[in-house]
Amino acid sequence: MAENKGRAYFSLSGYHFNPDDITRLLGVEPTSVNNAGSRSGMDKPVISSWEISTSTVTTEDGTEEVDLYKLTEIILKQLEPIKEKIIEVCKSHNLSPRMGVVLTLSVDKGDSCPDVGFGGRLVKFLADIGAFIDVDYQLSDRI
Secondary structure, eight states, X not given: OOOOEEEEEEEXXXXXXXXXXXXXXXXXXXXXXXXXXXXOOTTSOOEEEEEEEOOOEEOOTTSOOOXXXXXXXXXXXXXXXXXXXXXXXXXXXXXXXXXXEEEEEOOOTTSOOOOOOXXXXXXXXXXXXXXXXXXXXXXXXXX
16 A cells, blocks of 8 residues: 655755854754755856755554644754854855655545645744745555
8 A cells, every 4th residue: 555655854955055064053954965066167067965854754554644734843943042153154054944744645546645734833933034935745656
C-alpha cells in the first residue's frame, strides 16, 4: 500500500551568500545547506540556501498520521528564540525566509488525507519575519 509522507522545513535563500556565515550568525546548525551562490559570479547569479528540516514522517500500516501542525511546531520552537537574529540576517544578507511543507499523498482510497494548515502562533511569527509559506505536494505511486 502507498503511504502518506510529510516533512516541514524553514529556509533562508538568496544570491551570493555563504550559508556558513548564517550558521555562525544564528548559532543554529542547519539540516542542509546549498552554497552554490557563494561560488557564482555576478554575471550568472545562483541561489544559496540554509535550511532546518524535520525528518520525513510516513504512515505505516495506519499507525502514524502525518501531522503537519506538529511538524511545523517542531520548527517554530527552534526559531522563536532567534527571531530577531533571523530578521537581522535577512536584512544584512538580502535573504528570503520561507516555511514549507513537503507532502507525498497516498492515492489509495482507504488512506486518510493529512490536514494542511498552520497555527496562529506560526502565522504571526512568519508575518513578523516577512516569510512566505510554500506547500509542495505530489501523489505517491500505486503499489
